[in-house]
Amino acid sequence: MIWQFDLFILVLLVITALVALKVRDLLSAAMIFSIYSLLMCLLWAEMGAVDVAFTEAAVGAGLSTVFLIATILRTTRRTTD
């Protein structure tokens, strides 16, 4: 376990979370959220929680994002928010 690496991911996590909520394009937001999940999964794997990381990779980065994209394409992509 390398705490510098840990720190790096943690900071990146905050940044991706903020960006995902900030971008005006929902599709980008979904993709950035996917990156967030992937980083999270990396962090957990590095903390020794391999099963959780595995699940998060499949679910957070994979399925959640697919669900989000499906919804965005079925509704609207733009937002003023």
Next chain:
Amino acid sequence: MSENLPFLVIAAPLFGALVASLVGWARPRYCYAIAMVSLAAGLTAAIALLVKVSGTVSGYEYRLGGWPPPIGIQHWVDPLSALILVVITAVAFLAVMSARANLQLELPGKERFVYPLMLLMVTGLSGMTLTGDAFNLYVLLEITSLSSYALVAIGRGRAAASCLNYIIMGTIGASFYLLGVGYLYLKTGSLNMIDLRQIMIAGDMHGSQTVITGFILITVGFWIKMGLYPLHGWLPNAYSFAPHAASNLMAPLMTKVSVYVSLRMMLSVFTPDFLAVHALWAQTALLVATIAIIAGSLIAYSQTDVKKLLCYLVVAEVGYMAGGMWLMNRAGITGTIYHIAADAFMTCCLFLGASGLIASTGSRHIRSFRGATRRMPWTFAAFLVGGLSMIGVPPTCGFFSKWFLIQGAIEGGAWHFVAALIFSSLINALIFFRIIELAYFKDVEHEDDVSHPPQVQRNEAPWGIRIPLFITSVVIVLLGVFSPRVINWIERFVDSVGVT
């Protein structure tokens, strides 16, 4: 087999949901029968469990997977949970009994989803009552919430829009609870409720900041879930726009079970001693509850939509229980527990009555009560029993819970809470007498024409709604008449956790 009763209570609706979802694909008509059978089985098992618990000293444990408690998950059945379990299964049985008539009118063709979801919800609620494991409770809470989101969103019109708010608030509440449990886990290393209490007492952790924050998170989380006043925003819209079949089930049960869990956490996990240390909390909570009661009653009084009105009454009633449990004396806690049971039946009766009214008049405006005494005397009479109980008229059960709550509040010196309880009784009286007045008088247009008494068309609610409605109103009275026995039963629990 009798050893396995706790599991039967949960498994009956769960298997019912599975079978109903399968059968519903080909033969939606059979779903109703399956649901009724499985709920009846659950109710029977719950009653058997009650009988079984009455023979034990303090309670009865059931180890799932056969593992001893802190390692595995444990069901803990004591007088309190056995009582609440019977209430839940009984109310669920009655509410689902009315579902067919409502669904035929509202959502024809969706039976195959609605019944399994209802059954899953009942599974979750019964599980929450039984479980002795803090994390297991979260999972069951989520299954309950998910099915209730779906049951709300399935409705027409504004249902979906109000459901979005419900999902957000519900998730915040559940997540707060999860986080609170995490804090306790961090400090104690255990998830079993009884174990948590013992470790906290043994390690003298009641002053620990982590435990305190955990407690606050859990309490606030369940305040959101039960819809205590400033956090109630989701409740009126979600329950009033949900299909009647769904709101008949959700309104009586969801808030009550949240109250129960909150109480269980306070008494069985954190112990009254812990709460006594932080006197400020009790004052704050009582103040919030007082505001909730007053605000809920006043808003209810200003409503013209019958279901909205009932929803705000629920908000006020939640204030009763949230305040009552913080009185932390024997009468207060007894009153709260009795009120959980009483209010479940009362709310069920009122919602059933309202749905019957809407089914036969097609309107949900309060004016549709006009002339109800002649058009639907039986439906209205049963509805009225619920209303009188809400006001607190003996011998309905509403009187006795109020009796104990006020007594507890006087003992605890919480005069503002006494005032709020009385105030809300009065407002309830105003509300229901306004309805009675509408039902009695504003019926016939040709009032002056004495020689030809107008022929009023009988327009009772469908039998499918009327039968459960009658049963509920009878139960309300019986619960009142047999209140000494129920109170004795509750006091057995209250004494065992050391509330004085």
Next chain:
Amino acid sequence: MSDVLTFIISRFNYWIYIVLMMIGLYAMIAKRNYVKKFIGMSIFQTAIILFYVSTGVKSGATIPILEHGHDIGHAAAAINPDHYANPLPHVLMLTAIVVGVATLGVALAVVQKVHDQYETIEEPEILFKLGQE
């Protein structure tokens, strides 16, 4: 000074989890777009998961799978609990992840239904249209 630094660094996970959780909470309440709200909800939930996983970490420990697992009963006597990460939070969080994705799915389905009815997924616009009804 170094004490404070160690204190801060040793709990860095916890600080970040709080920041992420608050970001999520803020988004759930203040964001107007419902998809954004639900992204916020997912961030909120993963933050809690991060907290749980962090409680189970032991410095210098490995993943919670026995090393000589294939030969059953072989090294059982010599298991040192400090060598393996705590498996319990992992189990709990597996469940929490599933619950999270299930909630997200239901929420998004409701968003689609609302979009069908009101042609928008922005909260103020929905409220406006509800007011017009």
Next chain:
Amino acid sequence: MNIQYLPVVAVSISLLAVPLIILLNKKPNLREAVSLLAGVVKLGCVIALVPHVLNGEQIEIVLWEFEAGLPIAFRVDGLGLLFAFVAASLWIVTTAYSIGYMRTTKSKNLTRFYSYFAISLAATLGVAFSANLLTLYLFYEALSLATFPLVTHNGDGEARSGGRRYLYFLLTTSIGLVLPAMLYIYGQVGDLNFQPGGVLVDSGMSQTTLLVLLLAFVFGFAKAALMPFHGWLPGAMVAPTPVSALLHAVAVVKVGVFSILRIITGIFGTDFMAQVNWHEIVTWVAAGTVVISSLIALSQDNLKRRLAYSTIGQLAYIILGASLLTDRAVTGSSLHILMHAFGKITLFFCAGAIYVASGKKYISQMVGLGRIMPWTMAAFLIGSMSVIGLPPTGGFVSKWLLLMGALDARMNAVVVVYLVSSLLNAAYFLPIVFRGFYVPGDDPTKPVKMKEAPLWCLIPLWITALISIALFFLSDTAIRLIEVFLGVGV
């Protein structure tokens, strides 16, 4: 049959009659016969109890135990029996009267009317026989709810607003004041039974607490219509006259004062009250009510409203007497429940008879009425005399005792209040009779034709008028009952 069950039968007989009344919806004669029959049985039960109570027997029965030491129970004592006798006997008379009144005015929904009437009577007797405060409270509330449909019987806008006001007043005060006070006492003392010495003696409550409790009860039992909580009574006069007569001259309002008497004698205890020394506040409130309401009554033109204000004044008499705490005053006030009931119901019956026969509601229209309806007006005179307190009517006895009681208490101001108010009573009743008999009608030249009310109305009102006179001579038994209750000799 065991004597214990008599009070239960007395209370429940009218409840049992309700299903029969509903079943006989289509057969008015039978329906009313059932009502009368139930009334007779009820009165029989009550009278059968009299000798037992006079012998000093304890008649007590626990119906249902709500919590350990807190039962729903009946206990018969002199005061309760006296009140029960008033209510039960007048029910029979009123039922007979309402047959005439309701049929002549062609009222509708008579089944509902008789049913709720029967329920109200059950609740009234329940109050009379209550063994503890909880039982009393429950029947008190039941009475409020059961009389609501009667007050709003006409169903028009006026009736509804009057009924709403009625309910708001009664429920607000009873739930808002009596219930918390009762719970507080229960929490502190753990006993709500009416006991001769009161239950609060050894409670160690502070003076302020006791004052608050006393005021909560005195004002909380708003059926007693003590000012400023009297507003519902004139409003409730929109009800049909039989209702006003029985409920608002007898049952409902007397339940209010009866409850206050019970509180003073059974919960506080007269001796303890005297010790605590707060009773004078009640005395002055009641005295004020007596004078003010009499003055307001003078200014009323609507006959029923004048009677209503008169009732408010007479009720305050009773409370005033009770608050003096001397034996003779308390006896007098208990007796006044009986005497005033018969006098006032006669007056109400007359007002109703006048309305039925001539359609007149206002006193200013009643000029020369004595020639058209001599029998009615003669009865009115007797009723007035009883309320004013002139011999040979029952009212004289009770007022005399009250005056003596005030003298015993050395409250000369109260003596003055009694005398002044009696004069005022005379001032607002006697002119009606005088103008009825001696001032000629609109057109003196026109020959006067007698047009009396129907016999079903006339006979009951003469019965009550005659009983009013009879009570002057028969007051001994009543006084004995009260003495047994108080354990004193006057």
Next chain:
Amino acid sequence: MKVFAFVLVIVTGIMLVVTAADFPAWGDAHSPPNQYLSTHYITQAEHETAVPNMVTAVLADYRGFDTMFETAVVFCAGLAIAAILGHEKKKRYVVRRKALPKTEEGDIIIRMATRFLVPVTQLFAMYVIAHGHHSPGGGFQGGVILAATFILMTLAFDLKTILGRFSEKMTLIWANVGLFIYAGIGVLCVLLGSRFLEYSALHKILPGTDEIMARSHSMLGVEIGVALTVMSMLFAIYAHLVSKGRLEDGL
């Protein structure tokens, strides 16, 4: 709303930050959560269940009741979404086709790649399910991967085609089968005279096992059940979300 949310977040945040100072240090092997139950699971799991992956052992055995409801949550979500988005009047699933369409527009490379990838991925998913006892993975992860292969196919071909192979009805049936396997194993234990989900009772009917191995084997059964439910329900959720419940055309 924004100001309110901001204040709320700051207040909650401060409360949590203050509390975090009270936490045991991060990575401390002697903090309460890492001592009490953790020690038992780490040292005893293999003795008691014969599964070296402690996560699987805790998930499927010690806390098997949780996991059953976790599966039920997925099931519930699938039903919920079908209920919310489902359209009643239309025909709900298309006629089953024998083969994938040969000539359609779209990227041939993607389709060919999918054809190669799907079997391999599904094989891997089965490995993940079956090998969950010894390596990271298990029923849930495997189920998600299986669902992902179906989603991949809908992306490469189209939704109708795939629904022809794996219709909504089939997803419902398989999801039910999955949960029935799980709960059924639990009930079987009851019928054999033990408590719910007490797998050791199954050694009476599983040939050649003792109580411990029975636990290990039952866990595999349970994992398969989880995988079936998760696979079919997640795919059904996707199918509904991507077509707004019409189940006709996907992305």
